[in-house]
Amino acid sequence: MSRHPVAPDSVHVWRGYKAPQKGYGDFSKFLGTVFVPSCALLQPNAGLCAYVPTMVPPVGKPAGVPDQTALMFWADQDHYAGAFKKVAVRAYTNLHGDAYDTTLSSAQFPVQFAGDLKAEQPYFLLNRKADWMLGYVYHFVGARPQSQAPKDFIAALATWASSYETHHKSSVDNALLCVGNDYVALWEHSATADGSFGHGIGNLATPCLDRVAENYVPPATLWDDWPGIDLDAHACINIQLVRPERQNDST
């Protein structure tokens, strides 16, 4: 399988909150039967290079923590913008419908961390290219401790991020961080599964999700009989996309 390493600012970092009128079961079913598999099958030919969707376990999760997260890596930001020139991507984009609370849900490209954290701005902590579809993706989602003010929570995470470049697990080649007033989300990418992930972030937030993503191979194409993905059974997945070959991808 050829590699598709991409720059760390070529990822759309999604934090989704279910629409208030939707029950969690319906939300999970919609995402699993249509939304997540559509993203995985409609967009690689438009430049999607890696896709890591995650359902955050709902039991005990504070409302301010996203119900779903996703990383969507593109060849670069121009490919993301250009994807809308294609019918397949326009159709996928029209799907958002009423699944999400659109006043809270959003996605942005990250910027390089430079000492301060701004709520709802994703950051990359290491400035290296990586192919997130291959290897291991660790994901942590945590809630702000109730006793801590949002400002102090974010400041503590900024301090944590400041030491990341010199103290992270050695095999990690890329990491993404996004904080809100009530949550923190961290993703790390590594070529190996050994050693500990997270660099101690679990000491700063109440864990809602703390695991390595499962590699998931879709068993069907767009036009096969297939009910979709059971996201209760496969809650945090690194979907193995069928990517078109690119030139100069062997490095």
Added chain:
Amino acid sequence: MSSLFAIGPGAVRVWRGYRAPTMAQDAFFKNLGTVFVPATVKMQIAIGLNCYLPSVPAGLPGKPDTVPDETAILFWGTQDTYTNGFKTLAVRTYTLTHNAVYRPPSGATFPEVFAGTLTSEQPVYLFDRSADWMKGAVRHLLGSRPAALTPADFQKKIAEELASIQKAGQLEGAIACAGDDYLVYWELGPASAGRLDGLVANLAWSKLIDCVPTAIDAGLWNEWPGMTINSGDGFNMQFQRRWEA
């Protein structure tokens, strides 16, 4: 005619769509041209779409809101072909692209053979024989109920006119659907002066649309801005069916 082209008259979804008030008319046209119409073709050929003829009466001068803003007839191999399509991701995805664009009572149903009377919102076909609507001349008539007629009287008079067309037997195919306040009617075959006069005489507002053969020269993943769609356009989409590949 090859048996492969023998598309049954009952395996057609008859769509009557009403634009959601939250969607501006320009955005509605843009969505139709850039997403819905091309996605209908490109995402559904592989599971058995045989013919697709959309029309867009939205915005026509004088059109009452009770007359649909977009209509379409979509022919499948069989009714089961359509039903089984929902087992595929492509059809589930395509179907859910519609949510934010249309308002109730938008919907589609299969027709029944016409036996002289009409039931509100139940499509009918007039000729119980196979035809290939993609390859012929198709005209689409839409109109509204005259205020002086009750819905029941309106449907009765329309049924009388349809019976006359059916009896004349000059067409390869014809499909109609009357609501309480509107009529939509499609016919396949050579145009004939005066054939539609009886229907038009029982409509307060009406519009006849020619469904123009139109091909999309792009795939799902090609860069393509989409079709330009204007008020009153009608299309007979041209594509290679899965059994023609």
